[in-house]
Amino acid sequence: MELFTDSIVIGLTQYAPLILAAMGLALIYRLSGLINVAYSETITLGAYIGMWINTTFGFGFYATLLPTAIASGLVSVATYLAIFRPAKQRNAGVLEMIIISFGLSIFLRHGLQFIFGYPVRFYKVSRPDVIRVFDVGVTTFRLMALVSVVVLALLLYWVVQRSRLGLQIRALASDEDLAQVSGIRPLFVTVLIWFIAGAAGGLAGSFWGVGSNVAPLLGWRQFLFIFLVVMVGGVKNIGGVIIVGAMTGVALAAMTLHFGQVLYAQLTLIVAFVVFMKLRGSRTVGAGKV
Amino acid sequence: MNLDWLDAFLLQGLFQVVMVLGLALLLHLQMGLARIANFGVVGFWGLGAYAFAVLFVKVDWSLGEPWPFLISMAFGAAVAGLAGLLVGWLIADLETEGVLVGTLGFATSVWILTITEQELTGGALGMGGLRFPFDIGKTKANELLWFGILFAVVALIFFYVYRVHRSPYGRLVIAVGDNEPLADSLGKPAFRTKLWLFAIGSAGMGLLGAIHGVMAHLLIPESIGINVTLAAMVGLVLGGMARVWGAVIGVILAVGLFDVVVQSYLPLPRSWYTQAIPVLREMVFGATLVAVLIIKPQGILGDMRRDKLTRRMHGG
Numbered sequence: 001m002e003l004f005t006d007s008i009v010i011g012l013t014q015y016a017p018l019i020l021a022a023m024g025l026a027l028i029y030r031l032s033g034l035i036n037v038a039y040s041e042t043i044t045l046g047a048y049i050g051m052w053i054n055t056t057f058g059f060g061f062y063a064t065l066l067p068t069a070i071a072s073g074l075v076s077v078a079t080y081l082a083i084f085r086p087a088k089q090r091n092a093g094v095l096e097m098i099i100i101s102f103g104l105s106i107f108l109r110h111g112l113q114f115i116f117g118y119p120v121r122f123y124k125v126s127r128p129d130v131i132r133v134f135d136v137g138v139t140t141f142r143l144m145a146l147v148s149v150v151v152l153a154l155l156l157y158w159v160v161q162r163s164r165l166g167l168q169i170r171a172l173a174s175d176e177d178l179a180q181v182s183g184i185r186p187l188f189v190t191v192l193i194w195f196i197a198g199a200a201g202g203l204a205g206s207f208w209g210v211g212s213n214v215a216p217l218l219g220w221r222q223f224l225f226i227f228l229v230v231m232v233g234g235v236k237n238i239g240g241v242i243i244v245g246a247m248t249g250v251a252l253a254a255m256t257l258h259f260g261q262v263l264y265a266q267l268t269l270i271v272a273f274v275v276f277m278k279l280r281g282s283r284t285v286g287a288g289k290v
Numbered sequence: 291m292n293l294d295w296l297d298a299f300l301l302q303g304l305f306q307v308v309m310v311l312g313l314a315l316l317l318h319l320q321m322g323l324a325r326i327a328n329f330g331v332v333g334f335w336g337l338g339a340y341a342f343a344v345l346f347v348k349v350d351w352s353l354g355e356p357w358p359f360l361i362s363m364a365f366g367a368a369v370a371g372l373a374g375l376l377v378g379w380l381i382a383d384l385e386t387e388g389v390l391v392g393t394l395g396f397a398t399s400v401w402i403l404t405i406t407e408q409e410l411t412g413g414a415l416g417m418g419g420l421r422f423p424f425d426i427g428k429t430k431a432n433e434l435l436w437f438g439i440l441f442a443v444v445a446l447i448f449f450y451v452y453r454v455h456r457s458p459y460g461r462l463v464i465a466v467g468d469n470e471p472l473a474d475s476l477g478k479p480a481f482r483t484k485l486w487l488f489a490i491g492s493a494g495m496g497l498l499g500a501i502h503g504v505m506a507h508l509l510i511p512e513s514i515g516i517n518v519t520l521a522a523m524v525g526l527v528l529g530g531m532a533r534v535w536g537a538v539i540g541v542i543l544a545v546g547l548f549d550v551v552v553q554s555y556l557p558l559p560r561s562w563y564t565q566a567i568p569v570l571r572e573m574v575f576g577a578t579l580v581a582v583l584i585i586k587p588q589g590i591l592g593d594m595r596r597d598k599l600t601r602r603m604h605g606g
Binding site: 264 | 321325327329379380381383384385386387388390391392394395398399402403405406516520523527565566569570572573575576577578579580583584587
């Protein structure tokens, strides 16, 4: 019983950024059918931007969240306009798009390493308060990450499923030409999606960054798990990603407690998810092509 | 033998170029022809290296030289090939995204196992005890001979890839890569073709990994990072993914520029080589992938040159 409650509390709070990042990656995938490997650098950049605002202007951690989200969103939009849109206009195939995003990811990651060097950076924040939930100590930062997940999830649900804009997004993802004929502006909607996704990634990055440290490999270390959550959760609606993300967090926490070693937990998860994808078969997960 | 003319750095650089060339040629079969996006090249390469090393170092061999060495080499390639068969079975009928996550996941799994299985692999400290199967005098002479052996192996791989392009089997692979449902509907075993091609390519990568292990003398988990996959991919994409000579030209241009020209001939301060150059190299590689695929997606050599039969069929 103790293992059970411990795993749920630790899993949901420690891995909340994972759910946040997975939602962002899934949004882009849902709209454009692109698995954006460079999304891991949007996450890393979020951590660096937050750390920079925090240490340069002396903002508290919570005060850095909004500017970080906006700046990461803008970075994400910039990568779309500078790289992915031109590539799409030149009719790059799925494989080519993935390699392009992989190349961009490598470029940005090592660019960060070139600028900031090998030493890891830290946020300058005072020790966060610890709240006891079911006898497990949880820092307020981690609770805040979980709150962000809930807020963003509700916002996305409302925007995508209930608003007029959401209708446009879904129309665009299923048939671009038809959507255009009906007077939807693809560029505006696409840019907006890349902005929201980038903001979610940047926030995930700053939660990870403040929890441990800020390093060029921060996003890349998490990317495989974010990616697995998106592939298994499916993208028909964002709910699947949230559920699978939460289950992944709890499972990782439980296995880490059980094995006493996070690496075995990760290994088990990778194998389980890839086997699951094989068993599910080659059904497409319903991504768009903008 | 007097080898003073040969710089040790130059030899290391050339070894690196030929090693990446071998990987790029095998990746060409998988990604260029069959369109299987293998992002886990380093997984098979590293698995081959570690499987070879574990058998060679940990077993108390009673056989005389060179048998332990040859058996271990074959074991490394076989383990990587079996892993290729397993991973291939998992991913061969998935979409490109599924292939990406499966192969990346495999490479990460191999990396995790090299750290956790300390008894076998020495964990993060690394695994030593690897040596050349011969001793012909100085270190440099041994290394030169080993380079020659690598060169011969990669030449054989090149010959094999060249033959595949000009064979009925090659046409089958290209057809499956181009349009899998069509190949399937014409009665061609698309899944099995991809699976075997993937497994054979992976076994070759494992063999190259074992050859690398001998040259490096020490295997550490950091040496099996994504940069190995990246180097092979950059060479292949730059030269032309669909062409046999594409890998050769691309690898010589990309890896050759950094590991031979910059490393041995540019008068740069020594401290740059450990700090700035490796990071810059990856940056340039990443930017190259983006630039080539946006500006000229077929690479330097352009599109596939069909063999005589297909050209006649297309009337060209």
